[in-house]
Amino acid sequence: NAHTALDALFDKPGGTGSLPTLLSTFTSNIQGLANNPSSDVAQANLVSSAGDLATSLNGLANQVQSMRQDAENAIGAAVTKADGLLQQIAGLNGRIAANNTAALQDQRDALVDQLSTLMDVKANVDSTGAVSLSTSGGMVLVNGTQATRLSFQAQNIGPGSVYDADPAKRTVGTILATDSMGVTRDVIAGGYIRSGEIAAQVDLRDTVLPDRK
Numbered sequence: 549n550a551h552t553a554l555d556a557l558f559d560k561p562g563g564t565g566s567l568p569t570l571l572s573t574f575t576s577n578i579q580g581l582a583n584n585p586s587s588d589v590a591q592a593n594l595v596s597s598a599g600d601l602a603t604s605l606n607g608l609a610n611q612v613q614s615m616r617q618d619a620e621n622a623i624g625a626a627v628t629k630a631d632g633l634l635q636q637i638a639g640l641n642g643r644i645a646a647n648n649t650a651a652l653q654d655q656r657d658a659l660v661d662q663l664s665t666l667m668d669v670k671a672n673v674d675s676t677g678a679v680s681l682s683t684s685g686g687m688v689l690v691n692g693t694q695a696t697r698l699s700f701q702a703q704n705i706g707p708g709s710v711y712d713a714d715p716a717k718r719t720v721g722t723i724l725a726t727d728s729m730g731v732t733r734d735v736i737a738g739g740y741i742r743s744g745e746i747a748a749q750v751d752l753r754d755t756v757l758p759d760r761k
Contacts, residue, residue: 567608573597583600609707612757617705617751626666626746627723633663634681638695641678645692648677657735663689667744687725687733687740694728698735711754713737720753 577594584590631713640656643672656679663669668684689696702721703709709719713734723735723746733740 556720570597576633582603585670585699613705613707616709616757619700619749619757620705622630622749623721623723623746623753624702626701627698630663630666631698633666634689634695634698635657637663637679637681638693641690642693645676645678655675665745667741678740683740684742685740686740687735687738688727691728692708696728697726704747705753710758723750 549624562615576595577590577597581587581590582596637656637659640652640659644652644656646723660669660671664729665682669689671682672680672683674680680691684690687696700721700723703719705720710717711720711722712718713736722737723741724732724741725735726732735741736750741750
């Protein structure tokens with residue numbers, strides 16, 4: 549769990565190398581030098597603790613950046629999986645419309661269940677037994693035998709990598725949805741996916757982790 553790992557990085561108790569301990573030592577050494585500014589020992593202690601704190605902070609920043617890259621890659625994997633599920637569901641809709649059987653419906657429903665772990669899904673079954681899917685954000689995912697195509701191109705995450713609706717300013721990947729008419733939309737900019745694994749990973753990459761750097 550990324551949130552647990554993040555908490556462990558910043559909040560782990562005790563230990564001479566933990567961030568709280570290093571910060572406490574640095575603060576104490578500042579006070580020690582203020583109380584005895586001519587002391588060579590106090591000066592050396594402050595320089596040493598400042599170096600230890602800087603090294604720790606740099607290490608944490610690198611770990612946070614690595615976790616953002618992991619989230620970026622996880623978004624890509626989840627989007628690829630969701631796209632495949634949408635195509636399979638649309639294909640089963642066609643088979644169900646031609647020959648509606650309980651076995652086909654069960655197969656289709658199992659795929660919808662998998663999809664629902666990745667994103668919020670609203671389902672509507674028509675008189676033929678075919679299912680139409682959309683997100684709570686209003687994006688149509690499946691309509692009959694037509695499925696929206698989802699794509700994501702992962703980027704290499706750097707210290708300053710940010711999401712922006714403007715492609716010229718965006719330095720992380722975004723999710724693109726192309727409907728049956730060939731219209732492509734930015735899913736993140738439109739807020740079309742609001743829960744599930746994909747939304748959680750986007751939030752981790754763009755909000756939770758940057759706030760901890």
